[in-house]
Amino acid sequence: MHRPITKKKIKKALLIRPPTTLPKKDLFSGVGEPLGLLYIAATLERKGYLVQILDAQLHFNKTIKKDHITYGMKNSQITEEIKKASPDIIGISWFTASNEHDVHNICKLAKRINPDTPIVLGGSYPTLFPLEVIRNPFIDYVIMGEGEPRFPKLIEHINNDQHINANGIISKDPASHPNANQPLEFIKNLDELPFPSRHLVDMKKYKDVNSKHKFADSPEGLLIATRGCFNKCYYCCEYKKSGTKIRHRSVKNIIKEIRFLKNQYGYQNFWFLDNNISAGKKFLQELTAAIKKENIRWSIPSGIYPDVIDKKMVKLFAESGLESLGISVESGSERTRKEIMRRTMNLDNVFIIRDEAKKYNLPVTGNFVIGILGEKKADILATLDFIEKIDFDSAYFYIALPVAGTDFYNDCLKRGYLPKNYSNIDEAMSFKYILNIPKNSDDFLMEPKHLEKIILNFSKTLKMKENKKKRK
Ligand code: B12
Ligand code: SF4
Secondary structure, three states, X not given: OOOOOOOOOOOEEEEEEOOEEEEOOOOOOOOOOOHHHHHHHHHXXXXXXXXXXXXXXXXXXXXXXXXXXXXXXXXXXXXXXXXXXXXXXXXXXXXXXXXXXXXXXXXXXXXXXXXXXXXXXXXXXXHHOHHHHHOOOOOOEEEOOOHHHHHHHHHHHHHOOOOOOOOOEEEOOHHHHHHHHOOOOOOOOHHHOOOOOHHHOOHHHHHHHHHHOOOOOOXXXXXXXXXXXXXXXXXXOHHHHHOOOOEEOOHHHHHHHHHHXXXXXXXXXXXXXXXXXXXXXXXXXXXXXXXXXXOOEEEOOOOEOHHHOOHHHHHHHHHHOEOOEEEEEEOOOHHHHHHHHOOXXXXXXXXXXXXXXXXXXXXXXXXXXXXXXXXXXHHHHHHHHHHHHHOOOEEEEEEOOOOOOOHHHHHHHHOOOOOOOOOHHHHHOOOOOOOOOOOOOOOOOOOHHHHHHHHHHHHHHHXXXXXXHHHO
């Protein structure tokens, strides 16, 4: 039988996003409202619980330690905020392996304040490594997958002193651990969710903190239209967390949220943070047509799968206020895309999209990844060649980084290619080739220095081209 940590009936929850630590060389990439926590807060509020949010990144402070910088509140401030909130339960978000230190630190601080307050972890990392996370002495429960249905369910279980036997929830009690191996259940109808409880955070402060960090590219409103992904890319694990089907909200529900954000906060510029918003041509067409009537600016930072775009769609995008059309090409080498990355897409269509977009002055940008395990020099040159030929308005390229939980990471681990000192924090680095592959191995690509030099030279040429275009 599961023994509760607290005897108190839970009425008050505190949801925390920890500060974020990055390698010194990485640039701070902005802070926006923690949508996942705000969604959970809204569900809890709907059920009558009192909820507070502590966004420890919503504070301008940099703590520099050797090669890393922690952005966000200091321990003393976090401790004070937790004491002030005096919660009956604490939920903490754990995004990627790179946040391990920050998460562990917050759990420790919280347990020091009151060891009886249950600590619940959720987010991408605990979803992928639940049994590892529950071993942490400061963590009492792990919630996998979507937190909205599970957090209230956990509170009910604790309040009723029940054994935890629910999909995606585990406790210290080993009897609950088989839950970690069951296939995750997902919310079927996303429209049933209340909008994120943005009233629980100081929304005006995000822009302020971003500008103090010199992060200029600050959006106004953040939204999610879909969850899940139909792809199983080698370097991603989203499908393991959110399911292999894209579930989308109705267009009506999305527009209602946009209008709410316009009226409540005066927003005119929106970012859709979807992993892969490409939930079919029909959905994208209907959404874009509805957005066009709202007279706003909008962006899709993760980019769009080119196969769902045709000429008609490009015109609609241009008319709808889309800031730029981001296309997730990832590699110019067909071998890399299909055989390694598992991304089947039609690149001929990308040329058609680009030409069409030019007609409407809609900037086109592309995302590219190089140096993934199995790539050869010829594949990298094919990507650089593609970038030159396609002549996008901007191209962003990253050196492949094995994020814990991905098949890419697992293969690197198995073959011993992760550097000995590869700390979780390094996961946040996207501009360094970190794989340590012996020269005599078939997987050997080239010396990291050599790869970084190719990228540097290519970036310089690309920048020069972009500047020339701007001057024209
Ligand atoms: C915004 C974002 C960022 C922003 C964060 C800005 C900020 N601080 O505000 C920036 C640009 C900095 C960023 C950086 C990175 N990111 Co990012 N990012 C996202 C993005 C696009 C949106 C997050 C979001 O709001 N999701 C929507 C909400 C509804 O979902 P959610 O957050 O997952 O929350 C749900 C559940 O996870 C769960 N849950 C979450 N927290 C909690 C807490 C509790 C207590 C409970 C019970 C449940 C729970 O319930 C929520 C509601 O259902 C996601 C993609 C995505 N769509 O999720 C990627 C994503 C999270 N990022 C990812 C990655 C890999 C990175 C980087 C490592 C990339 C890199 N190499 O540089 C860095 C890490 C930097 C760092 N150390 O933090 C991966 C994580 C994969 C993983 N863990 O394995 C994702 C999933 C993208 C992907 N498909 O690969 N990112
Ligand atoms: S990289 Fe994008 S398309 Fe591929 S699995 Fe992840 S979310 Fe889906």
